[in-house]
Amino acid sequence: MNADLHCHSRASDGLLAADILAERARNRGVELISLTDHDDLSALADMRREAEARGLRFVDGVEISACWRGIGIHVLGLNVDPGDPSLVAGLQAIRDSRAARAVAMGESLARSGIDGALAGALSYAGNPALVSRTHFARFLAERGHARDVRSVFQRFLIEGKPGFVAHQWASLADAVRWVRDSGGQAVVAHPGRYPLSEAALREFLEEFRALGGSGIEVISGAHTPDQHDNFAALAREFGLLGSRGSDFHGPGESRFDLGSLPPLPQGINPVWSAW
Secondary structure (H helix, E strand, O other), rough: OOOOEEEOOOOOOOOOOHHHHHHHHHHOOOOOEEEEEEEEOOOOOHHHHHHHHOOOOOEEEEEEEEEEEEEEEEEEEOOOOOHHHHHHHHHHHHHHHHHHHHHHHHHHHOOOOOOHHHHHHHHHOOHHHOHHHHHHHHHHHHOOOOOHHHHOOOOOOOOOOOOOOOOOEEHHHHHHHHHHHHOEEEEEOHHHHHHOOHHHHHHHHHHHHHHHHOOEEEEEOOOOOHHHHHHHHHHHHOEEEEEOOEEOOOOOOOOOOOOOOOOOOOOOEEHHHHH
């Protein structure tokens, strides 16, 4: 199945509205899609309507900003209930703290001589409560401080560089619990992006599974082919379901388009098999 279970709309840091995103997915052969906006559920109803009108199967999703041993980790909640009180309250708390971080990021950039960064980031954000590093990166690229959005992160917004603000997100335990309380499945998003040694990654996956996590993004737009094989092996070792997602944000900003990734490797039980 051409499943793409990780993408973003304009409601968080994607570039496209739900109708355009669904049309693009249909045109690229996607059969099953999940919208996983950062810490927000507001676009799910629109996306479901637009996807199903085009003959796509759709599951409600979210990407939760979490922390494990001081390291930022993203947890996908797939097939969640967007009305679940625990999930709704948890995400609201993250959005409140995200807004405060955005103010601090703007102040940090101002100290380095870049004025108006917060207002510029807000101009790109569909929801002021969901201003992210990506919105700041779009502003910085548009102002000529970097060649493009991806190269912004070589000079800004990362530890030790202007615009970086350390932040404590939800705990891993809370993120997994919110997903499980809502009837969904917790999946580690793009595990290849985290600064974890091989030993630390195994410790993380052991704890994630013990907390009730059930899947790992084996095929990701952030992974190389060698990483696909590595995370497939880890999925087998830890008894985790495999997921597949482009992490598509928009044309020109994402390494892979919707539905363009290779299939899950042989022997991996897909996360969607439980649905």
